[in-house]
Amino acid sequence: MxxxxxxxxxxxxxxxxxxxxxxxxxxxxxxxxxxxxxxxxxxxxxxPWSTRDLVFTASSGLVAKTPPQTARGQLSGYEKRLPAPIPGLVEDRWFAAESALRGAFISGPAPFTGNCRPSLRVVDQSGAASAVRVVEGRAPASRGVAETMVSRDGARLGGLRVGSALTIGADDGVRTPLRVVGIYEPLDAAAARWEPLASQRLICPVPDDGFTFDVALLTDDPGVTLLGQGAGPLAYSWRYRLAPDRLDASVVAPLTTAVINARRAPVDPDLKLNSTLDAELSEFTARQRSARATxxxxxxxxxxxxxxxxxxxxxxxxxxxxxxxxxxxxxxxxxxxxxxxxxxxxxxxxxxxxxxxxxxxxxxxxxxxxxxxxxxxxxxxxxxxxxxxxxxxxxPRPGRTSPRPGPRRLAAEVFLVLLAGLGVVLLRRRGLQDEVDPFLVVVPVLLGAAAALVVVRLLPWPLRQAGRLAARGRGLVGFLGLARAGRSAPLSAGPVAVLIVAAATGVFTAAVSTTIGDARDQASSQLVPADATVTGFGFAPDTDKLLTAVPGVRAAVPMLIGSGVTVVPAKGMQTQAQLLVVDGSRSTHFPAALSAKAGTGPIPVVVSPAIAAKVGAGGRIIIQGRRYDFRVDEVAGSMPGLDIGAREFIAVPWAALPVPDFDPLVPTRYLITGDGFDPEAVRVAANAGQREYYLGLLNRTINAGATEVTDEQLPRLATVRTWQQERRSLDESGVNALLSFVFTAGAAGSVLLALLAVGLAVLSDAPGRGQALSRLRTLGVSRRQGRNLLLLELAPLLAVAFVAGTLVGWALPRLIGASLGLDAFTAGIPAVVGLNPWLLLQALGLLLAGLITAVAVETTAHRRMRLGESLRLGEDN
Incomplete structure (x- = not known):
């Protein structure tokens, strides 16, 4: 003690x-x-529930021989027989017997009288009766006639009310009556049980007829049985919801295997699992594997x-x-x-x-x-x-020149350098592994240690040469500082290695973070090549005036995007491609070819490499019913405004298309430029433009006397997506919080540890420097010259260490990037490590902080030494 x-x-x-x-x-x-x-x-x-939940559907043979009451009783039994660990993760479960009634076979009052009638789904769901509040009429009690109740929203969309009587016609000519006896409201509208029963918008069989809705009705066991006997076969489903709060990364692998086994070998041969949860878990595992390697x-x-x-x-x-x-x-x-x-x-x-x-x-x-x-x-x-x-x-005593390294030590150092290089080669060949192994953990440290050995072996010679040049000058500080630095460099392998590893760790985290951030910025700019995009079904030509009237919106550039557009090459077979039409002169994100104006001859276009290989120099394209000759002006691997994975596309300059004034192009998207605008106000203005376009379409095709179109009548409501929203969504995936934490902790921790290493390196030789400085002060060296002497002694070593660490940290993602899988975090954009000027500034800042720390530690250490003691400190007895 x-x-x-x-x-x-x-x-x-x-x-x-x-x-x-x-x-x-x-x-x-x-x-x-x-x-x-x-x-x-x-x-x-x-x-979505269809992906997240495990939904088993029954074969027609099982439905034919099993009544709904018996099938409902299997809900708990099937759950217990599911592969582990699924039973312990299930938080809720539902059985549903459903009769899907196509609109063409339903007759009754309007809107069940036209060419495009609503479709109905009559569902008997377990526990539904206790989860609703009947606000009008009563609950179903089917006897001879199938009775149902509908939600308020479904009643409004489907034109239903209490007392509505419908007739269901089956393929065999049998007519089955159906009556609506109640309207309900869910006790908890956000509950998971209502997700499959949500109303859906449907395009009519004839697109010019517009759209209709698919509405779900609730019934009881006798009602669904009657429909199964007269309106067509029923569909049984057993749905199991997993509790997210019971999940952790350790159960992902066994859960994925269990879901796959449940699909391959269901608990009953007549069941089929409809879920892609295993695919989602596999994608999460891939992202987690990449994050774990980083x-x-x-x-x-x-x-x-x-x-x-x-x-x-x-x-x-x-x-x-x-x-x-x-x-x-x-x-x-x-x-x-x-x-x-x-x-x-x-x-x-x-x-x-x-x-x-x-x-x-x-x-x-x-x-x-x-x-x-x-x-x-x-x-x-x-x-x-x-x-x-x-x-x-x-x-050996610190401060004295160590003997030259022997053959064994040199061989060991050369072996370490070669081992680090071999490790990099093997990591690049192996790529990303399923599990993090010690090999991936050791190689970056070996690179830092190898860099330290190279530094301490190569640094003394230039320092000695600089010292000889300084000896020719008149100053004493430069010569002494460089001379001591040259003699002490071989003894500093330990501190230099620690400094290089610490600096490399910090720069590596900064380089990876910057690489991922830049790739995500690029991905966001491709998906949203403006401050915001507005997407809809179709807009009137003057919608840009409505959009620019919104406060904060400076410009609205129309864009037309279509899929499966016919492209006929000059030679060869016709093909299809994704179409983009935009005036590139009104945006800086697009190639110069899309800024072309109308003229004579074929229209210049930009195509993907795949389309370029099919169409050659040019051909003909059909845009909204018109044929245009085009020539390939540029080939691009990607195109702003299209999905990142788009591989077959053709981009056409809007202003180059000769379009008559009475039949202009119909944009499907607008690029919004501005600052401080309200996205909701932009969406309202866009829907106004859609209503104007759709009203004209109705007048031409369906109802010449129509005078108004509501938002509910629009085939597709407008959506607004800002660049910031797109960028934020890329940062909110499952493992991004982990990466953010690790990058922050790695950067901060490496800086603190590097400065601590500087302090320990200074303290290790503080007595020797104190003794030398005390002797020099008796010869007239001032305190300022003493500090300069310390800086000249430490600055070369620290500078080289931090520069080497910066180079190692910057090179690590390039050298072992195949083992990190950074592309999993970049939304499909290749992760390319560039030379960011901020890395150099960070290295310079770390060097300055190291020098300040060195001076502070040295000053503190010397204050605790009196002159006589420092003259005797470390002397042999």
Whole structure:
């Protein structure tokens, strides 16, 4: 205990680093698991019910031999027989017997009298009677006639009311009566049970007839049985909803396997599973696998830096106690005794520190990592065991020139450099793996260590040459600073390695974050090539005036997008492509060819490589019923305004199309430019333009006397999507919160650890520099010259270390990018690591911070040394 109190500063530093190491290997993985689990739950909760829920449908044979009451009784039995872990994850379940009635076979009062009649789905859903409130009429009680009730919304869309009597005609000529006896409101309209019963808009069989609706009605067991006997076969479905709050990343793999097995071998041979949940889980697993690889590189860099700092702290402590170990050896003490003596001290402080770090980590949210115990043991062994090993060995005095490295050491260093290079080659060949293995974790650290070895071997020579040049000058500070830097560089392999790994970790996180952010910006700009886009069914030609009348909107550029447009090449067979028509002169996002004006000859167009291979130099295209000759002016791999995955498209300049005034092009989208506009106001203005267009269409095709069109009559309501919304949606996928946390923690942690490494490197040789500085002050060297001497001694080493770390961190995504799978986070845009000027500024800022830290630590250390003591400090007895 006396020795612990005497060396409390050194042992305290060792304890703090051990605590940080324990918190890092135990706490950070817990937070990673928490963010991953949150992302998984959010992704699953946001899926549509048809994807998220496990829905089993019955074959016609099972329906024919099983009445609805019996089928409902299988709801719990089927659930218990599902593969694990599905039964433990189910939070709710429903059975539904449904009769789908096509509008063509329904007769009754309007709107069941025209050419395009509403379609009905009559459903008997388990538990529905207790989940509704009848607001008009009564609940169904079918006897001879199928009785139903409809929601308020369904009654309005389908033109139904209490007392509506319909007749269902089957294919065999049988007529089945159907009566609406009640109107209901759900007790909880947002409940999951109502999702399959939502009304849907349907396009009429003849598109010129407009559209209609599909409406769901509720009935009872006798009612659905009557419909099954007269109106056609029923459909049975057993629906199981999984609870998102019971999901975590550890169950994704077994759950995916269970869903696949439930599809391949259902609990009943007559059942079929209709769900794509396994595909969604597989996509999440792919994104998680990529995120886990990136996180592993960042975390390995931080852990390696902390462990390196522990070694530096142990070196600092044993350096200060050389005289003690020499006296112990003179009195007959063995190396084993010195090691055990030191182990008793380090274990006394590091064991509680590691336990305290682990206890602090348990307070954090998230699941404990599977490797927690092993990683904590590694931290404890290194924290408690390095100092005893160093105490058992003799070490050269710091500040003196070390002997030239022997053949074994050189061979080991060359082997390490070659091993790092070989590791990069193997990682690139292997690509992204299903699980993070130690190989991916070790290679980035090996690259940092190899860079450190190269630096400390190559740096002394240019420093010596600079020192010889400085010796010819009149100043003393430059010569002494460079001379000491040249002599001490070979002794700084440990601090340099720690600095390079820390700097590389920080730059790696910044480079990856910038790469992903730039790719997402590019993806957002392709999907929304303006401040916002307005999409609809069709707009009147003067809709741009309505849009620009909205406060904050400066311009509205019309765009026409169509799919399956016929393209006839000059030679060869005709093909189809996705069409985009826009005036490129009114936007900076499009190729110059789309700015062409009307003229003679074929229209210049931009096509994708796939279309270019099919049409050659040109051909003919049909746009809204008109034929236009075109020539290929440019080939582009992507086109703003189209989906990122679009591979067969043709883009046409709007202003180059000769269109008569009486029959203009009908835009389906507008590009909005502006700032501070209200998206809802833009949407209202766009719907006004759609109503004007649709009213003209009705007057020409269906109802010449129509004078008004409501929003509900529009085939498609306008939607507004801003660039910020698109960009934000790319950041809100399941693993993005994990990436954001890791990038922030990696950047901040690497900076703090790098500065701590600088401080330890300065402290390790502070006595030697203090002794030299004290002697120089007796010769007239001022305090300012002393600080300059320190800067000249440390600046080259720190600069080279930070530059090397920056280069390693910037190169890592390029070197091992195949093992990271960054394309999983870029919305389909290839992840390309560029040279961002911010990386250089960050490296420069880190260098300046390191120099400031070095001066501050050195100044603090020297203040604790008086002149006489510093003259004698470290001298041999």
């Amino acid at each position: 006396r020795r612990v109190r005497a060396y409390s500063g050194h042992l305290g530093l060792l304890a703090v680093l051990a605590l940080v190491g324990a918190l890092l290997v135990s706490g950070v993985p817990r937070l990673e698991n928490e963010y991953t689990d949150r992302g998984l739950r959010a992704d699953v909760a946001g899926l 996180v592993a590189v960042v975390e390995s860099g931080l852990v390696a830096t902390v462990l390196g700092l522990i070694v530096l702290a142990a070196l600092l402590m044993t350096d200060r106690r050389r005289e003690e170990y020499a006296l112990l050896s003179a009195r007959g003490g063995t190396a084993r005794r010195a090691a055990l003596r030191t182990l008793a001290e380090t274990a006394l402080v590091t064991v509680p520190a590691v336990l305290l770090g682990w206890l602090a980590a348990t307070l954090l949210p998230g699941r404990a990592p599977a490797t927690e115990a092993r990683l904590l043991a590694v931290v404890l062994v290194i924290a408690a065991g390095v100092a005893p090993l160093l105490a058992a060995r003799s070490r």
